[in-house]
Amino acid sequence: MESIVDTSDEWIFERTGIRERRIAPPEMTAAAMGAGAARMAMERAGVAPEDVDILIVSTATPDRLLPATSCDIQALIGATNAVAFDVVGACTGFLYALTVAEGYISTGRGEIALVIATEKLSAIVDWEDRSTCVLFGDGSGAAIVRSSAGEKGILGTHHQSDGRLANLLYRPAGGAAIPMDEEVLRNRTHLIQMSGREVFKHAVRAMADSAGQALARSGWALDDVDLVFPHQANIRIIKATARYAGLPMEKVFVNVHRYGNMSSATIPVAMDEAIEEGRLQPGMKLLLVAFGAGLTWGAMAVRW
């Protein structure tokens, strides 16, 4: 990073807690990454591609603006019996997508959902802007969602958005309002722009509030929570949110130092690591909490 912009490893680590991030090579599309995560999730759940009824992709970095990245992933993995569509909730997108899957299943419109978060932030970051390019990384995670008997599952959810704050974190141009042209390219307005301090402030308050509301809806007390999976944007945001919400850091899973902010992919990747490490065990009470562009935010109480 020091060779790309005027920054230092010390500044980045002190302000963000990030030591490393993964950058996908040009030929590795968001769909290819998502298909990789999807295959692993299906294999572990014992689900064949043709068994998937609903395929939902959360991404802020679609490979193309049309059609949805979910359709490309559907073709790659052969989930030929599924309905496929994208959810655009930025960093909160995985939680929004899980909620859509839950809605489909609980209303009997399908039995097996494949929820994928796939993000190639390196393709939309302004590599000349040191205030943003040091923060983001590429990655993908996926989950199979289906109904279960007993006490397991999504037990309480709170989601909210505030579109009045859209310009705090956005890509001003490149869509239908300001289509791509030479001026856009020259001014780099098709790339991410962010008011970091403002986003920080809103993120902490919103995630702490959502966490409390999701817990209230699940009927759990703060002490009941075994493990928290916050969106991994910045260690300072994670610590401040935990403090504000009254959650001890010992219960908070952190891997932002290895990946940076992979937008909506951070939570499924963190959960996968927690499973691999043996830290996430059946029966545990989990709190997932996220925040992102939109602004969007939300939390979910899950019995694993």
Ligand SMILES: CC(C)(COP(=O)(O)OP(=O)(O)OC[C@H]1O[C@@H](n2cnc3c(N)ncnc32)[C@H](O)[C@@H]1OP(=O)(O)O)[C@@H](O)C(=O)NCCC(=O)NCCS
């Ligand atoms: C981006 C963020 C790390 C910046 O940290 P901060 O403590 O707020 O720092 P500031 O923006 O006030 O900048 C402090 C100084 O560092 C400089 N700076 C910014 N990026 C830098 C970098 N990569 N390297 C060195 N200096 C940098 C600024 O220019 C500023 O210099 P100045 O005081 O001379 O003007 C922090 O605001 C943040 O994490 N915000 C939330 C971002 C986020 O997570 N977004 C995604 C949400 S899903």
